[in-house]
Amino acid sequence: xxxxxxxxxxxxxxxxxxxxxxxxxxxxxxxxxxxxxxxxxxxxxxxxxxxxxxxxxxxxxxxxxxxxxxxxxxxxxxxxxxxxxxxxxxxxxxxxxxxxxxxxxxxxxxxxxxxxxxxxxxxxxxxxxxxxxxxxxxxxxxxxxxxxxxxxxxxxxxxxxxxxxxxxxxxxxxxxxxxxxxxxxxxxxxxxxxxxxxxxxxxxxxxxxxxxxxxxxxxxxxxxxxxxxxxxxxxxxxxxxxxxxxxxxxxxxxxxxxxxxxxxxxxxxxxxxxxxxxxxxxxxxxxxxxxxxxxxxxxxxxxxxxxxxxxxxxxxxxxxxxxxxxxxxxxxxxxxxxxxxxxxxxxxxxxxxxxxxxxxxxxxxxxxxxxxxxxxxxxxxxxxxxxxxxxxxxxxxxxxxxxxxxxxxxxxxxxxxxxxxxxxxxxxxxxxxxxxxxxxxxxxxxxxxxxxxxxxxxxxxxxxxxxxxxxxxxxxxxxxxxxxxxxxxxxxxxxxx
Amino acid sequence: xxxxxxxxxxxxxxxxxxxxxxxxxxxxxxxxxxxxxxxxxxxxxxxxxxxxxxxxxxxxxxxxx
Numbered sequence: 001x002x003x004x005x006x007x008x009x010x011x012x013x014x015x016x017x018x019x020x021x022x023x024x025x026x027x028x029x030x031x032x033x034x035x036x037x038x039x040x041x042x043x044x045x046x047x048x049x050x051x052x053x054x055x056x057x058x059x060x061x062x063x064x065x066x067x068x069x070x071x072x073x074x075x076x077x078x079x080x081x082x083x084x085x086x087x088x089x090x091x092x093x094x095x096x097x098x099x100x101x102x103x104x105x106x107x108x109x110x111x112x113x114x115x116x117x118x119x120x121x122x123x124x125x126x127x128x129x130x131x132x133x134x135x136x137x138x139x140x141x142x143x144x145x146x147x148x149x150x151x152x153x154x155x156x157x158x159x160x161x162x163x164x165x166x167x168x169x170x171x172x173x174x175x176x177x178x179x180x181x182x183x184x185x186x187x188x189x190x191x192x193x194x195x196x197x198x199x200x201x202x203x204x205x206x207x208x209x210x211x212x213x214x215x216x217x218x219x220x221x222x223x224x225x226x227x228x229x230x231x232x233x234x235x236x237x238x239x240x241x242x243x244x245x246x247x248x249x250x251x252x253x254x255x256x257x258x259x260x261x262x263x264x265x266x267x268x269x270x271x272x273x274x275x276x277x278x279x280x281x282x283x284x285x286x287x288x289x290x291x292x293x294x295x296x297x298x299x300x301x302x303x304x305x306x307x308x309x310x311x312x313x314x315x316x317x318x319x320x321x322x323x324x325x326x327x328x329x330x331x332x333x334x335x336x337x338x339x340x341x342x343x344x345x346x347x348x349x350x351x352x353x354x355x356x357x358x359x360x361x362x363x364x365x366x367x368x369x370x371x372x373x374x375x376x377x378x379x380x381x382x383x384x385x386x387x388x389x390x391x392x393x394x395x396x397x398x399x400x401x402x403x404x405x406x407x408x409x410x411x412x413x414x415x416x417x418x419x420x421x422x423x424x425x426x427x428x429x430x431x432x433x434x435x436x437x438x439x440x441x442x443x444x445x446x447x448x449x450x451x452x453x454x455x456x457x458x459x460x461x462x463x464x465x466x467x468x469x470x471x472x473x474x475x476x477x478x479x480x481x482x483x484x485x486x487x488x489x490x491x492x493x494x495x496x497x
Numbered sequence: 498x499x500x501x502x503x504x505x506x507x508x509x510x511x512x513x514x515x516x517x518x519x520x521x522x523x524x525x526x527x528x529x530x531x532x533x534x535x536x537x538x539x540x541x542x543x544x545x546x547x548x549x550x551x552x553x554x555x556x557x558x559x560x561x562x
Binding site: 012014015088090091093141142145146148215216219241346349353357359360369370373374384386390392401403406407 | 560
């Protein structure tokens with residue numbers, strides 16, 4: 001039986017500092033986050049004790065693979081909504097709290113955008129008229145540099161990792177038809193005969209391997225980082241690096257919801273008998289990204305050929321049977337999981353009929369439609385600087401500058417809920433305990449991590465509260481406990497830590 | 498594709514009429530979207546970055562992840 005698909009999204013944002021003198025992106029990212037934290041809440045540092053990003057899910061480390069560095073000297077903080085907000089490499093990064101459904105992930109992803117907007121405003125107040133920091137939710141600078149938007153899904157440790165790799169790759173390659181954020185042209189050598197004017201995704205061309213531990217070089221379609229941030233005997237965390245950062249709510253919702261459903265099917269071994277393995281996944285991910293007609297057949301390992309759309313239909317049909325026989329409770333509440341199935345089907349139907357009808361739902365379609373309409377009106381080619389500038393500006397998070405916001409795309413969450421999620425943690429995972437404790441007693445919490453909180457009561461040695469199960473520490477578990485405690489000392493006494 | 502259509506007919510979640518209605522609505526929606534797009538294009542130059550060439554050239558990021 002599939003385990004609940006606790007999930008979250010981490011996004012590295014593009015950053016431009018426009019100021020005299022220092023324009024180092026690391027400094028700008030630190031300034032941005034500090035401006036927000038000093039403005040919004042007391043800073044609580046990240047606890048690095050259990051960080052092991054170099055562990056490989058296949059049970060070994062490749063000699064050529066260089067494990068990612070953990071940068072402990074940069075700004076790194078935890079928010080009252082349970083999220084982590086920090087500097088990663090040279091980017092501000094927001095990691096959503098642990099969520100139980102695609103709808104909840106979407107809500108906390110949108111709250112992250114609003115946190116970045118507030119950060120820009122806080123930084124602007126510091127700079128005065130001397131400069132500003134601008135943040136973009138995209139994945140490349142059009143010059144060959146890419147930064148990520150990673151998804152994370154809780155999985156059963158007992159499921160052999162080789163089965164996950166074998167069965168998820170086709171989904172990662174073919175989901176691009178609705179998850180792509182769109183991009184004009186290309187910035188790497190794509191392969192023979194590939195010179196697209198426009199691609200479905202920002203990220204496809206940066207993937208060079210089928211499976212591996214890397215995230216910054218020779219990026220793999222399936223990433224093997226084995227760092228569960230919870231009980232490693234029971235669970236693994238599938239770290240998915242192959243997606244685009246979406247502004248479209250429908251795209252984020254489907255990206256997470258459908259992937260969670262496919263992973264649940266893999267856990268219950270529903271995909272092993274199907275014949276959808278690709279013959280050349282790395283070539284196929286580029287083929288799909290470059291094919292705006294969605295009609296190019298991909299080579300399957302079996303010798304059969306099928307388009308990305310046909311393969312998504314096959315996965316959908318299996319998921320519908322799975323839903324009928326097993327239910328989809330593991331990917332969230334009934335409303336969210338039913339909506340995943342309904343929207344998945346409708347998006348595939350519409351893509352089949354005419355993708356342009358999805359201009360108010362999917363990023364790549366919205367962007368393509370805007371850029372081609374502008375190019376046509378002004379008689380300029382898609383390869384012109386004006387169009388490239390608009391491509392970047394689609395992702396600008398400033399309300400006055402964002403082209404995405406001008407397009408009036410369909411919303412799945414209410415703005416009021418988004419504003420509440422800036423401060424309030426999800427109620428149904430351990431993020432609730434983390435967020436509530438930070439809200440109540442931030443001055444006594446010296447460090448936090450996904451699976452622990454460290455309290456400093458001023459007298460004893462530091463006290464670490466482990467939170468090894470992402471499903472414990474929910475409102476149902478701890479609300480009474482927290483209400484009954486007047487101090488962190490009392491909480492620790494009751495917890496017996 | 499034929500195989501998929503066969504499967505869909507064997508267990509349809511919606512009737513053909515519903516799907517057709519949606520397609521018709523889709524066309525109407527497309528017309529409305531076109532009008533909106535024309536309006537957007539009329540006003541968009543005001544918000545676009547002034548010097549496109551310089552803006553694109555200066556947008557340089559370090560690789561991440």
